[in-house]
Amino acid sequence: FLTIPNAVESIGEGAFVGCSGFTGFLSLSENLTTISDKAFAACSGLTGDLTIPKTIKSIGEWAFAFCGNFTGSLTIPDSVRTIGESAFYGCSGFTGSLNIPNLLR
Known part of the structure; x- marks a missing residue:
C-alpha cells in the first residue's frame, strides 16, 4: 500500500497522477491540509476505504478521479x-457509507 508520512502537509498538483502500480490501501498523513488537483488521479490500483484526515481543508479538482x-x-x-470539481469522478467502486461535511462551500 501507499503511506504518506506525517511530515507531509500538502500533496502537490499531479503528484501521483497515473501511478497505477501502487496497489492496496492509501494511508494519508495526519498533518495534511491540502490535496491538490489531480494528486491521485488515475491511481487505479488503490483499494479499500478512503479516509480523509481531519486536518484537510481542501480537496482539489480531479484529486481522486478515475480511482475506481x-x-x-x-x-x-x-x-x-x-x-473541487470532479474530485471523485469515476470512483465507482465505493460500496460502503459516504460521510460528507456539513459546511462545504
Whole structure:
C-alpha cells in the first residue's frame, strides 16, 4: 500500500497522477491540509476505504478521479470546506457509507 508520512502537509498538483502500480490501501498523513488537483488521479490500483484526515481543508479538482478500485467507505471530515470539481469522478467502486461535511462551500 501507499503511506504518506506525517511530515507531509500538502500533496502537490499531479503528484501521483497515473501511478497505477501502487496497489492496496492509501494511508494519508495526519498533518495534511491540502490535496491538490489531480494528486491521485488515475491511481487505479488503490483499494479499500478512503479516509480523509481531519486536518484537510481542501480537496482539489480531479484529486481522486478515475480511482475506481476503492471498495469501501469514503469519509470526508467536517474540516473540509471545499471539494473541487470532479474530485471523485469515476470512483465507482465505493460500496460502503459516504460521510460528507456539513459546511462545504
